Amino acid sequence: MSITLDSVFYTYAPGTPYASAALKNISFTVEKGEFVGIMGKTGCGKSTLIQLIAGLLTPDSGAVLLDGKNINDKNYDRNELHRKVGVVFQHPECQLFETTVERDVAFSLKHFGWSKEKVQSAVERALTMMGFDYEKVREKSPLEFSGGEKRRIAIAGILAAEPEVLILDEPIAGLDPLGREAFLVLVKRLNEAGMTILMISHNADALAEYAERIVILKDGMLFRDGVTREVFSDMDELQKNGIGVSEARQCAALLAERGFDVAKDTICYEDLLKQMIAIGRGQQ
Amino acid sequence: MNQLPTGMYQPGTSVVHQMKANIKIFCFLILTGAVLMAETIWGYAVLVLFSGCLIYFSKIGLQTALSSVRRLIWFLIIIFVMNLCFYGPENPWIKIGIFAPSYEGLMQGVHIAVRVILMMVIGNVLMVTTAPLVLTEGMETLLLPLKLFRIPTEQIAMILSVAMQFIPTLFEEADMIKKAQIARGARFDSKKLLDKAGAVMPLVVPIFLAAFKRADELSLAMEARGYRTDMARGQRKFGMPTGFEWLAIITCSILCILQILCL
């Protein structure tokens, strides 16, 4: 499923003293199976962008196309849209409401007309994917879990519907390091199985490691869009605009400053390690 | 939110914006009295005219002023129809089952509808031209005399101001939760009553949970920063009314007295 934004504009509360132009003239295309990281300073319009893609907001002008079809056309099937595009919001743990974990995870499946067995197996699969023991948690209330666990339950509820596109808004903020790594590996696995991923994150390290492409917004406008390696190479320009790059990239820059021969496209730890080994060998 | 919530404060520089909050509330109370006292067509005409001036002077636009009326239009229609059909069963025009529309009912319905609309418009002007926090501070000064009767006005004011500050956050949160559930396939726009009822839980439960959680966190934060209920709070000094404010008070009072005496 390809996603295309064609000169999209969006303003909150137009025509009032509170009007704020959140997105200005945004155009880009994401092909099926891509892993795109979305970055930008706080308030630059990232969340607005994904809400437009998920059909939760309607652009003032311009179009959002899924597989070439405008999702805001009158005869576009909304249910189809919500089934194919899964969204994990900034605080997904807030959306839990059912009496048991099983029912909550199955919430979005209700409308699909699936058989009971199919629903149950999808729920079990999703909960297992998120690291839960299905039999142990299915009858518990989702409210008796910790914040991080609740978030994982909520995400299971979105994965259970097997969306073709998964949109994540700051999914790893507030998770412990192990949980973060495990979650990113899971997302990468889903991506390798063909799911298109759009992930908003302030964590440049995570994006450098996992995303193939980076889109950066600045004041509601498209600031950068390109292959991760190329985007992060241009560290000075990014930092001037208040956007952090990965630690590996910063480390490479420091080494280069001291006169070592380190490539500019050193963006993840693996790259850095290779470069440092090469330097070490050279000195021996 | 694409649409601002009804009655949300909109900064401005009009004369109504510049009036002190306590005086605005005071005038609002007098006007409420006037609306409740109104009986005749002339009484209502004067009040409608006055509301028109109010909207003009506050420069908030007819759209904003009438937003709550528009939002509650069904409520108004139901009230009107109920009055029309059930108020005066003695000499109805016709009688169909329990429905007995009559002239008295019609008049009563019009009375009530006009009153509610007037109240909503005046209330809206107050809300839209006064920042929430200032509004509560205004209430606090008006409540001060109650202290004589050992009523904890400071605590009441604190409750009000905390509640006021919560409203926008809760709106935002509710909006987010609604969007999240729509993305999960919940349908809030279905016309079927059963679907509508089913759509309530995914909204209400998370919104209440979020509200309780916020309240809990806030009370902890307040205590951590040393808030005690018996503590005196800093108060805004509103000072003496200006000329225009005297004019507003006098106009409102005359309106109210006119309603009682003549109209």
Ligand SMILES: Nc1ncnc2c1ncn2[C@@H]1O[C@H](COP(=O)(O)OP(=O)(O)OP(=O)(O)O)[C@@H](O)[C@H]1O
């Ligand atoms: N409901 C709303 N009403 C009015 N303005 C809004 C609303 N939501 C966002 N905005 C404004 O739109 C702009 C973009 O907001 P958005 O939430 O998309 O930012 P963001 O990039 O997701 O930020 P963050 O990193 O903090 O999540 C901000 O300037 C914000 O003030």
Ligand SMILES: [Mg+2]
């Ligand atoms: Mg955001």
